Amino acid sequence: MAKTKNKEINDEINKSKIESNSKNENKESNEIDNNKKFEVHYLENKNKNFFVRILIVLLGSAISALAMNLFAENAGLLPAGFTGLSKLIQRILHTYFNISVPFFPINMIFNIIPAILAFHFLGRNFVILSIISVMTSSLLMDVFPTFHITNDIFLSTVLGAAMHAFGYILIYNIDASGGGMDFITMIISNKRNVSILNYVMILNFIILAVSAFFFSLEAALYSVVFQFISTQVLNHGYLRYQRKTCFIVTDEIQPIADDLMRLTHHGITVTKGIGCYTNQEQYLLYMVVSRKDVRNIRRYLQKKSPKAFLNVTDSEQLSGNFYVDPID
Structure with a gap:
C-alpha cells in the first residue's frame, strides 16, 4: 500500500x-x-547592495561603540572577545604603568592574523565589511566621549549589553561580523554548521578572571551578566543559524x-x-x-x-x- x-x-x-x-514550452x-x-x-538577501551594507555596518559599529562609552566604560565592564581583551590591556597599561594607549591600535593588532585567516577561508565581502566594522567601532570608542549616565551598575549592565548587542545584530544580519574572535568562530561555524556565539565563552572567562585579579571582582561578575545578556539578545536576533x-x-x-x-x-x-x-x-x-x-x-x-x-x-x-x- x-x-x-x-x-x-x-x-x-x-x-x-x-x-x-507543456503550458510554457513555447514561451522559453x-x-x-x-x-x-x-x-x-x-532573493533579496542574495543581492544586497554593497554600499547599503557598508552603511549598516557603520551604523551598527557606532551603536556598539556608543554602548561601550555610555554604559560599560564607567562601570568597568568588559565585552566579549578581542574587544574585551583589548580593553583589559588598555586598562592595565593605564592603571599600573601610567601608559595611555588608544584602543584602536591595540584592537587592530589582535585582528591582523584572524583577518588573514578569514580572507583565506571566508568570503571577500564578508571580511571587508568586518574589517570596516572593527576599524569603525575601535576608532569611535576613542573618539566618542565617555558619558556618566547612571551610578547603578546593574542598570548600566543591562542597558549597555542590550544596546551593544543590537549594534552587532545589524552587522551580523548583513553577513558581516565584529572581527577578531568572530573571524575564528565563523570559520568553525561554517565547517560544523552551528552558531558562532558560544565559542567565545572560554576566552571570555579567562579575560574576566584576569580582570577580577587586577581590578574589581564585582565588575568582573557584572561583566559575566553583560556578556550573557549580549549573547542572548544576539542569539535571538541573529537569523543565519535559526x-x-x-x-x-x-x-x-x-x-x-x-x-x-x-x-x-x-x-x-x-x-x-x-x-x-x-x-x-x-x-x-x-x-x-x-x-x-x-x-x-x-x-x-x-x-x-x-x-x-x-x-x-x-x-x-x-x-x-x-x-x-x-x-x-
Whole structure:
C-alpha cells in the first residue's frame, strides 16, 4: 500500500510538472525573463547592495561603540572577545604603568592574523565589511566621549549589553561580523554548521578572571551578566543559524514546489491527503528552512497561491544535510 501511495504521489508530481512545462514550452524567452524577475524580487538577501551594507555596518559599529562609552566604560565592564581583551590591556597599561594607549591600535593588532585567516577561508565581502566594522567601532570608542549616565551598575549592565548587542545584530544580519574572535568562530561555524556565539565563552572567562585579579571582582561578575545578556539578545536576533519548519497545504504542487526550492535552496517532501472540511484532495509540502527564508516564502505564497495554508514552527534540533548559504 505504501509503495502504491508513493507511486501515486510521484505520478501526480510528474503529471503536474508535465502540465506546467507543456503550458510554457513555447514561451522559453519569457520564462527566462520571469526567472530573472523572480530572483531579483525574492532573493533579496542574495543581492544586497554593497554600499547599503557598508552603511549598516557603520551604523551598527557606532551603536556598539556608543554602548561601550555610555554604559560599560564607567562601570568597568568588559565585552566579549578581542574587544574585551583589548580593553583589559588598555586598562592595565593605564592603571599600573601610567601608559595611555588608544584602543584602536591595540584592537587592530589582535585582528591582523584572524583577518588573514578569514580572507583565506571566508568570503571577500564578508571580511571587508568586518574589517570596516572593527576599524569603525575601535576608532569611535576613542573618539566618542565617555558619558556618566547612571551610578547603578546593574542598570548600566543591562542597558549597555542590550544596546551593544543590537549594534552587532545589524552587522551580523548583513553577513558581516565584529572581527577578531568572530573571524575564528565563523570559520568553525561554517565547517560544523552551528552558531558562532558560544565559542567565545572560554576566552571570555579567562579575560574576566584576569580582570577580577587586577581590578574589581564585582565588575568582573557584572561583566559575566553583560556578556550573557549580549549573547542572548544576539542569539535571538541573529537569523543565519535559526531553523524553521514549514508546512504548506495546497491543492497544487507545481509550480509552488519548484519555485520554493529555487527560492530557498532547500528540498521539499510532498504528502497527499484529504481535507476533512472540504473533502477534497490536498497536498502537504514539508520543508525546513532558515528563519530569514520564511518572510520570502510567505510573500511568494501570498502572491502566487493566496489560498495556500502555511504553518511555521521552530526546529529545535536538526541533523542531516541542511544547506547554509555561503558567506560572500
